[in-house]
Amino acid sequence: MYRTLVLAGLAGMIAGPALAAGGSCSTAPKSQFKPKATLETQLTSEGLTVRQIKVENGCYEVYAVDKAGKKVNLAYNAETLEKLDNAEAGEN
Amino acid sequence: MPKPAKTDRGVSAPADAQPSPEMVRVWDRVVRSFHWALALSFAIAWFTSYSSEGIHHWAGYAAAALVTMRLLWGVLGTPYARFSQFVRDPATVLRYLSAMLSGREARYIGHNPAGGAMVIVLITVMGSTALTGWLMTTDAYFGVAWVEATHSLAAHGLLLLVFFHISGVALASFRHRENLVRAMITGRKRKAEPADIG
Numbered sequence: 001m002y003r004t005l006v007l008a009g010l011a012g013m014i015a016g017p018a019l020a021a022g023g024s025c026s027t028a029p030k031s032q033f034k035p036k037a038t039l040e041t042q043l044t045s046e047g048l049t050v051r052q053i054k055v056e057n058g059c060y061e062v063y064a065v066d067k068a069g070k071k072v073n074l075a076y077n078a079e080t081l082e083k084l085d086n087a088e089a090g091e092n
Numbered sequence: 093m094p095k096p097a098k099t100d101r102g103v104s105a106p107a108d109a110q111p112s113p114e115m116v117r118v119w120d121r122v123v124r125s126f127h128w129a130l131a132l133s134f135a136i137a138w139f140t141s142y143s144s145e146g147i148h149h150w151a152g153y154a155a156a157a158l159v160t161m162r163l164l165w166g167v168l169g170t171p172y173a174r175f176s177q178f179v180r181d182p183a184t185v186l187r188y189l190s191a192m193l194s195g196r197e198a199r200y201i202g203h204n205p206a207g208g209a210m211v212i213v214l215i216t217v218m219g220s221t222a223l224t225g226w227l228m229t230t231d232a233y234f235g236v237a238w239v240e241a242t243h244s245l246a247a248h249g250l251l252l253l254v255f256f257h258i259s260g261v262a263l264a265s266f267r268h269r270e271n272l273v274r275a276m277i278t279g280r281k282r283k284a285e286p287a288d289i290g
Contacts, residue, residue: 051235063235071234091142 025090026058026079033078036060042081048072056090115280118201120170122161127276130158130218134250137225141247149229156222159215172201178208185209192263199268199288201281207264210257217253221246 026033036053039060043050048064055078062074073087119127137151166175180188188205191197197204203211224243227233265272275281284290 052237065231065234069231071231073234088145 022085059090114283116283118281119279152225178203180205
């Protein structure tokens with residue numbers, strides 16, 4: 001009983017942030033990912049200058065600067081290119 | 093002066109039987125605090141590099157502040173804290189390293205030439221790690237690949253250097269029969285014997 005509660009608590013602590021954050025990384029194999037170039041083109045058209053796109057698990061993490069030269073950190077589901085709320089989503 | 097007359101008590105206290113060798117103060121409080129605080133900052137930064145960004149950043153700022161403080165103290169500090177006391181030319185360092193290999197290196201009260209060189213290298217690499225880490229958070233260098241690569245290389249290099257540093261401390265402690273880790277806690281070392289270098 002006690003152990004079940006502890007395990008449930010731990011599971012909640014791990015899953016909680018992932019569930020709370022909007023969107024999630026892809027779980028599909030890399031062959032299903034949309035090309036980085038597609039995302040870069042889209043972001044460039046939105047006025048961002050992309051410095052780097054990293055693959056982090058099923059996410060693309062974008063390092064860019066906006067028109068004012070301010071840094072912008074974003075994460076996208078690599079399969080759907082859906083934007084996620086948490087830029088660090090792929091790191092966990 | 094006549095020796096004190098021996099008593100007939102037979103047993104003397106253990107402390108009298110083996111008088112502790114006379115100790116001298118070497119590392120001042122700033123040097124010791126700096127050393128352990130920097131070690132702690134590096135350990136914290138290492139273990140938070142992929143998990144806790146906030147803590148990682150503060151560990152880096154702490155390391156940068158500590159290095160800056162140590163650089164000033166290396167000029168203004170107590171005698172054994174000063175760079176001029178322990179930084180030697182590369183030829184002297186190489187001679188000392190080769191003496192270590194053949195097991196006939198002299199004991200120094202301050203840093204030995206190899207240890208002094210290690211201090212400089214560690215401070216330089218720690219400073220570079222903190223600087224490139226901070227650059228990664230600026231608008232100008234955010235997401236720039238070479239800055240990230242340099243930060244990672246410096247951090248991994250630092251870990252390797254720490255292993256060499258600990259090995260050197262262990263070897264010197266063994267060779268000269270003293271506990272250099274304790275010396276960095278208490279600040280005291282056994283006073284110089286005739287063959288030692290003050």
